[in-house]
Amino acid sequence: MMGSPILVTGAAGFIGMHTAERLLDRGETVIGVDNFNDYYDPRLKAARAARLERRPGFRMVRADIADSAAMKALVVDNGVERIVHLAAQAGVRYSIQNPFAYERSNLAGHLSLLEAARHGGVRHLVYASSSSVYGDRPISGDGFKESDPAVAPVSLYAATKRSCELMSQSYAALYGFPQSGLRFFTVYGPWGRPDMAYYSFSRKIAAGEPIEVYGEGRMSRDFTYIDDIVDGIVGVLDHPPAHGAHEIYNIGDNQPVGLMEMISTLEGALGVKAEKIMRPMQPGDVTSTYADIDKLHALTGYRPRYPLKAGLERFVEWWRAFETG
Template identity: 75%
Template sequence: MSAGPVIVTGAAGFVGLHVAERLLDRGETVIGVDVFNDYYDPALKAARAARLDGRPGFSMVRLDIADAAAFLALVRDSGAKRIVHLAAQAGVRYSIENPFAYQRSNLAGHLSVLEAARHNGVTHLVYASSSSVYGDRPQSLAGGDSAGFTETDAVDAPVSLYAATKRADELMSISYAKLYAFPMSGLRFFTVYGPWGRPDMAYYGFTQKILAGEPIEVYGEGRMARDFTYIDDIVDGVIGVLDNPPPSGGHEIYNIGDNDPVGLMDMITTLEAALGREAVKIMRPMQPGDVTATYADISKLNALIGYRPKVKLKEGLGRFVDWYRSFYPG
C-alpha cells in the first residue's frame, strides 16, 4: 500500500462507492470526486455518498471532472499520486438521445484527468473502460468465441456512441502513456450488478417493475446474453490492478468479468426466484446500440493477480434483492 491519498472519481456512483469503501477498509485516505448529476435518481447518489461521509480518511469533492483547471488543482493540492477514474456518462441508449453529455463527461472529462495526472507526477492511473468496445459479436452465443472476448481482439466497430467514447478514452490513454511515461491501466467492465447498483440496468428496472406488478419489456426477444459480474468481484479486480501498475510509460488493458455469460431469460428466471414472483413479459426486438452477447476472457487479469470471480448470479441477485427491499421498504 502506497503513501498518500487515492483520488476516486465517480465516488457517488455504483462502482465508485464500493471501490472507495474497500480502500478505506484497508486504511487508505480517499478523496472522492463526483458531480452528482441527475442521469438517474440523485437521492440514490446522495445515499451512497452518505455511506462514505464521516468515515475516517474520506472526503468528498463536488466537482465536474471536465473542468480541467479545477481537477488539475485538486490533484496538485491533494498530493495524490494514484487515481481510480470511474466517473463517466454511462448508458448505451441514453447516448443516442444525449450525445453531448458523453462528449463532456467521457471525452473532455477523461482528457482532463490525463492532463492532471501527467502534470502532477501520478504514479498510476486506473480508469474504467467497458465491454461495449467489443461491439456486437453474436457468434459468442454459438460457441464461436469459446474463450470469450480477449484484450487483443479488434475493437474498431462500436455500435453506440457510448462505446465509441470508451474506446477513444483507451486510445487517448495509450498516447499519453507513450508521450509522458506514466503508468496506466484500463479496465473493461462486463455488466456489473449488485447492491447500490444503477437503476438504468435491466436487473434493477426488472426488480422495480416485478415488485410493482408491472410487466417488463424483454429486448432482443430474450436472446441476448451478458457476462454478469458481481460488484465485489469487480472491486477485487480494480484494487488488484491498482496495486500492480505497469512499468513507467506502460499501458495495459484488462477485462474484468465473470467469464460465464448468462442468457437474459435465465437471468430473469433467477431474479423471479429471488423475488418470489413471476414477471409478466413483453417481448421486444433489439434496440439500437445493444449487443447480442458479452463474454470476458479473464486470463490476463488472472495472470496478474490470480483473479477469479467468486459470486455467481443466483447468490449475487439474492444479495441485490435483499438490499433493494431494505432500501425501498414497503
C-alpha cells in the first residue's frame, strides 16, 4: 500500500466507484464515504459499494458530507493527506424541483471537506466541478477554456458548482493547502447514473417505449467515457499545484457529438430503433458543451482513449448484464 489513505467522497456513486477502483488497482488504501441517498435507485449504489468492499485496502463509511464534525474526524483520525471529493447532489433538472438538496450536499458538503482538509493538514484536495459552470454559450474555437468567464449559470446546480470553486479559491489562499477543481463534461459508461439520458434511453428503447428528445434534438454534448474521466482525476491527483494554489481543469472528450448522433449510436449498440418524441428545451439545460483540454494535457499528458461508439457498446454490454442479473 502507498502511504496514508486517500479519502474518496461519493464512493458509491458512478465516478466515485471507478476512481476508488483505479486507486486500489495501483496499491493505494482508500476510505470511501457516501450517504446512499435515494436520488436514484439505492440498489445500484449498494451494488457499487459491494464491489468495492470486496477489495483489500478499501473501507466504506456511511456518512453525510455535510456533517462537518464527522468529516473532520474522518480526515484527522485516519491521517488522510489526499482527498478526492466527488460527492454532490447531481442533476440540472432536479435542482429546480428540490433546490435545498443542493444547498446541503454541494455547498455545506463542500465547506465541510474544506474545513476537514484545513484541520487535517491535507496536502491536496481534488474536487468535482462541472461543465455547467460555463452557462449556455455558443461553441467556438477549440472549446470552452478554463480561463473563460463562468459568471452566468442557467441552473442552481451550476451555481452551486461555481460557488464551490470560489470557496476552494478562498481556502487555498487563506490556509495554503493546494486544490484542484475538475470540470467534468457529460460522463457516461458502465455503472452510470440512471437519470442520465443514455441510460434512461437504453431502458426505454429496449422496452419498445418512445423516448423524449429535448431541445428538438439540436443539443450537443462532449460525451466523456468514464475511464477517460478517471485518467484525468488520477493524473491531477498526482500533480498537486503549488502551496496556496488552486487550479481548475476541464476533463472532456474534446469531441462534441449531437444528441441525435448519440441516439443513433446507442440504437446501433442496442440493435433497436427508437421511437422519438421531440420536445422543447427544458429549463436549466444548455445547448452545447465542448472541452478544451490543453491545460490538462500539459499537466498530465491526458488524451481521451474511448470514442462514443466504443464507450456506448461497453455501457450496453454492462447494462444488459446488470439489468438481467
